[in-house]
Amino acid sequence: MIDHSILMADDDADDRFLVQAAFEDNNIPYNVLFFEDGEQLLTHLKNKMNEVAPSFILLDLNMPKRDGRDVLKVLKADSRLRSIPIIIFSTSKAPDDVDSSYRLGANSYVVKPTSYEHLKDVILKISDFWLNTALTPS
Amino acid sequence: MKLSSLRLLDRTLSELQLTWAIRFLFGISIALIVALSYSYHTINRELVYYAGRVDHTQEVQITIQKIASSVFITDYHLKNYLLLGGEDSKNEARQQLKILPVFTDLLDSLVDDNLAQNKRAQTLRGELRAFSRTVDSLVTHALPIDQASQLLSLRVDTKQLNRINQTLHDMTSVEILLMENRIKSRDNYEQQVYRFNWVIMVVALLFLSSSFILLDRELRRNKMYRLELENKIQNLNRSNEELEQFAYVASHDLQEPLRKIRSFSDRIVSQHAPSLPQEVRYMLEKIDVSAKRMQLLIDNLLSFSRIVRTNYSPKLTNLNTILLEVKNNLSETIKEKEVKIKSQDLPTVAAYPMQMVQLFQNLISNSIKYSKDGQFPEIAINYRLAHGTDIPTVNPSHRELQFHLIEFIDNGIGFSPEYADKIFVIFQRLHGRDQYEGTGIGLAICRRVVSNHNGYLIAEGKEGKGAKFCLYLPLQPIFN
Numbered sequence: 001m002i003d004h005s006i007l008m009a010d011d012d013a014d015d016r017f018l019v020q021a022a023f024e025d026n027n028i029p030y031n032v033l034f035f036e037d038g039e040q041l042l043t044h045l046k047n048k049m050n051e052v053a054p055s056f057i058l059l060d061l062n063m064p065k066r067d068g069r070d071v072l073k074v075l076k077a078d079s080r081l082r083s084i085p086i087i088i089f090s091t092s093k094a095p096d097d098v099d100s101s102y103r104l105g106a107n108s109y110v111v112k113p114t115s116y117e118h119l120k121d122v123i124l125k126i127s128d129f130w131l132n133t134a135l136t137p138s
Numbered sequence: 139m140k141l142s143s144l145r146l147l148d149r150t151l152s153e154l155q156l157t158w159a160i161r162f163l164f165g166i167s168i169a170l171i172v173a174l175s176y177s178y179h180t181i182n183r184e185l186v187y188y189a190g191r192v193d194h195t196q197e198v199q200i201t202i203q204k205i206a207s208s209v210f211i212t213d214y215h216l217k218n219y220l221l222l223g224g225e226d227s228k229n230e231a232r233q234q235l236k237i238l239p240v241f242t243d244l245l246d247s248l249v250d251d252n253l254a255q256n257k258r259a260q261t262l263r264g265e266l267r268a269f270s271r272t273v274d275s276l277v278t279h280a281l282p283i284d285q286a287s288q289l290l291s292l293r294v295d296t297k298q299l300n301r302i303n304q305t306l307h308d309m310t311s312v313e314i315l316l317m318e319n320r321i322k323s324r325d326n327y328e329q330q331v332y333r334f335n336w337v338i339m340v341v342a343l344l345f346l347s348s349s350f351i352l353l354d355r356e357l358r359r360n361k362m363y364r365l366e367l368e369n370k371i372q373n374l375n376r377s378n379e380e381l382e383q384f385a386y387v388a389s390h391d392l393q394e395p396l397r398k399i400r401s402f403s404d405r406i407v408s409q410h411a412p413s414l415p416q417e418v419r420y421m422l423e424k425i426d427v428s429a430k431r432m433q434l435l436i437d438n439l440l441s442f443s444r445i446v447r448t449n450y451s452p453k454l455t456n457l458n459t460i461l462l463e464v465k466n467n468l469s470e471t472i473k474e475k476e477v478k479i480k481s482q483d484l485p486t487v488a489a490y491p492m493q494m495v496q497l498f499q500n501l502i503s504n505s506i507k508y509s510k511d512g513q514f515p516e517i518a519i520n521y522r523l524a525h526g527t528d529i530p531t532v533n534p535s536h537r538e539l540q541f542h543l544i545e546f547i548d549n550g551i552g553f554s555p556e557y558a559d560k561i562f563v564i565f566q567r568l569h570g571r572d573q574y575e576g577t578g579i580g581l582a583i584c585r586r587v588v589s590n591h592n593g594y595l596i597a598e599g600k601e602g603k604g605a606k607f608c609l610y611l612p613l614q615p616i617f618n
Contacts, residue, residue, distance in 0.1 A: 014398050021405065062390075091394055114397045114433060115426075116404035 005031040006127075008058040009041040009071065010089070018116065019058070022123040030055065030131070038066030042074060045081060053084050053137075056107075056130045061090040061097060069104060076105035083137045085130055160352045167345030174338040181334060185327035188320050195317040198248045198255075199310060205241045205262075206306050208234050209269065213299060216273050220288060228277045235270050242266060255312060262305045269298045385443040388436050396436070400429045431577075435565070438579035442564060445493065445586045452591075452615065455491045457484035457498075457544070461519070464498040468506070477506055481519040485542050488615035493587040500580040501607055505548035507574060508605070513549065520545040529594050529610055540613040541593070547606045553599040561597055592616040 006023075010016050016034045023032050033054075035041040041057070057075075061068035068088060075081045085107040090097065098109050110126065113119040130136065212234040219227035242263050249255035276291050403425045411419065461481055465472065472479070479502070502517060509515035524543035526536045553561065553568055560566050564582040567574075581597075584607075588595040594610040 012394075014402075018401050018405070025409070091390055091397065094389065112397065114393075114400050116401040117408055119401060120408075 004052065004055045004131075005033055006056060006058070007033050007035065007041060007044070007054045008089070009035040009038055009063065009068070010058070010060040011036055011063040012060070015060070015112065018119060019123065022116075022120045023127075025120055026124045026127070028124070028127050028131075030127070037063045038068065038071035041071060042066065045075075049080065053081075055136065056085040056087055056126075058087050058089040058126075059106075061088060061092060061101070069100065072101065072104045072106060085134075085136060087126060087130075156352060156356060160349055160356065163345055163349040163352065167342060167349065170345065171338065171342050174334065174341065178331065178334045178338065181327055181330050185324060185331055188324035188327060191320045192317060192324055194248070195313050195320060198245070198313050199317070201241055201245045201248060202306050202310050202313070205238065205245065205266075206303075208238050208241060209266070209299070209302055212238070212269075212273055213295070216276060216295070217292075219277060220292070231273055231277055235273060238266055238270065249309075252316075255309060258305055258309050258312075262302065262309070265298060265302045265305060269295070269302060272298060381443055385440055388443075389440050392436055393433070396429055396432055400426060400433070403429070435577055438577050439564075442579055442583055442586065445496075445583060445590065450490055450492070452488045452490055454486055455489040455494055456486045457494065460484075460491065460494045460498055463495055464502055467495075467499055468503060471503070471506055475506060475509070475515055477509075477515045477517065479517045479519065482521045484519070484521050484544060487542060487591075487611050489591055489611070490587075493590060497584050497587040497609075500584050501546050501609075504580055505546065505550055505605065507576070508548075508550040508552075510549065510551055510602075516549045518545075518547045520547065523613070524610060530596065531594060536592075536612070541610040542613060544609040544611070545606060546609070547604065549604045552601055552603045552605050553597075554601045555599060558597045558599060562595070 008016065008019060010019070020032060020034070023030070033044070035044065038059075041059075059068045059071060066074075068090070072086060072088075075084065075086065082105075086105070088101045088106045088109045089112060090109075091112050093111055101109050110122060113122050212231050215227045215231035215234065218224070219231060242259075245259050246256075246263070249259050272291065272295050276295070403422045406414070407419065407422050407426075414422075458481075461479075461484060465479065468477075471477070505517050506515050521542065521544050524541045526532050526539045526541060528543070529536075529541070557568055561568060562581050562585040563578075565578045566582075567576070567578040585595050588609060588611075592612055592615075594608075596608045596610075597605065598608065599605040
């Protein structure tokens with residue numbers, strides 16, 4: 001079984017479907033877990049605290065219950081979760097959103113592509129960078 | 139009656155006319171008050187004069203009375219002395235004779251201004267002197283005198299007395315007549331002064347109160363305008379806020395479903411293309427093209443709305459530098475299409491530099507885009523100063539201002555003059571999308587940028603003869 005997993009929190013079912021399809025179409029052999037809001041993601045992370053940390057998290061900004069900014073704050077305030085790379089994955093191009101996300105400690109910020117081909121490409125690049133190129137804490 | 143006619147005035151007069159009416163009323167009332175005050179002053183002076191004359195006449199009369207009584211007292215003592223003897227009567231008569239010249243001198247000086255009276259006074263003086271002599275000689279001779287000479291002396295004395303009496307009577311009756319006339323004049327002027335007082339007061343009150351009413355109306359109207367203006371500003375702020383909200387909605391919520399449409403149709407094509415019939419693939423392609431265009435429109439709309447609100451503050455901006463930056467940005471197109479740009483020396487203005495780049499870039503790329511086939515695009519950028527009245531659509535408050543005028547003249551396809559205004563409307567296009575691509579946002583952004591700087595952008599064109607864009611920027615920057 002695969003050790004590492006990738007987490008994604010997004011309230012939009014279509015986006016979750018498209019991202020999953022992009023992972024599959026790119027043949028990335030990672031287990032991708034999806035959450036519908038920030039609350040679910042945080043609960044999951046707290047339950048699996050003692051297991052192997054996820055390789056990275058794709059985090060949407062605008063979600064019901066706990067939104068992306070909130071989750072980002074909680075994660076970066078937690079000494080054990082702080083090291084997980086977090087990629088903000090949002091529709092918003094607003095400079096305010098980008099700035100505040102980096103200030104809160106996001107590791108990168110990617111705007112959701114407008115076409116599927118582009119999405120597939122972006123997912124491949126993100127995965128390639130964070131799984132194969134960058135060195136991450138074990 | 140007065141109020142209703144004023145109300146009519148108020149309804150029918152324009153603001154300017156009202157202002158002039160108030161000035162006129164004020165001017166007239168001040169002039170009237172001055173004129174009335176002057177004639178009041180004149181009349182008052184006459185009144186004082188006649189009052190003085192009346193007093194003078196009375197003084198003359200009193201002096202005449204004094205002379206008369208002095209003469210008769212002398213006569214009384216003289217006769218007493220002649221009949222009864224006695225040193226007392228003699229001394230009294232002499233005493234009175236000494237006083238007489240004092241009164242005659244006084245009378246002389248009093249009637250100095252009246253020739254006829256003066257003559258009479260001289261006559262009187264002579265008569266009195268004769269009388270004095272007679273009396274003096276009578277009292278000086280030692281008593282007793284014989285009866286015959288006594289009688290003779292008395293007859294002379296009586297004759298002199300009658301003459302004096304007559305003169306005094308003449309003088310008195312003249313003075314009485316004078317006094318009557320003078321009192322009449324005084325009373326007349328007194329009444330006039332009284333009347334004038336009233337007239338001045340009424341006229342001043344009338345004019346001042348009508349000016350006040352007009353002024354008050356004007357003030358109230360001003361207040362109403364101010365409230366209206368404040369209300370409009372509030373509405374404007376509200377609609378600006380709504381516009382910003384709309385921009386957010388457009389950026390986020392409208393793009394979301396669009397992205398889905400594109401992503402899913404894209405995925406159908408990429409995953410299932412081989413198994414799809416030709417027609418379905420064609421239709422999916424159409425969906426994608428339309429969605430892409432909508433994306434572009436939303437993006438453009440967003441960039442347009444973003445110009446409305448700017449967080450930057452204006453800076454002194456050299457437009458030559460801006461032009462250089464724009465040429466740099468467009469360098470590939472300029473090289474490819476062999477565009478010639480000839481520019482005069484441009485001024486330095488207070489502006490938002492980023493917006494100026496956008497403005498110049500849109501105008502120049504517009505000229506390049508609409509160039510004639512088989513002709514190299516040429517753009518001339520001219521600069522000179524212009525006056526507010528040179529601008530056809532100038533705002534009345536900008537009429538007296540000086541403007542920088544920068545003209546962008548090209549040799550492109552131009553446009554028909556009737557579209558000179560339409561080309562600035564957002565998403566308005568003069569050509570089919572097959573001929574020239576684009577959404578029709580470029581010139582709308584230009585005009586928005588120019589109005590952000592309180593300037594004017596006016597297009598002039600002729601079909602097939604190139605276009606001219608006149609950019610007016612105020613010499614003294616106005617930013618609100």
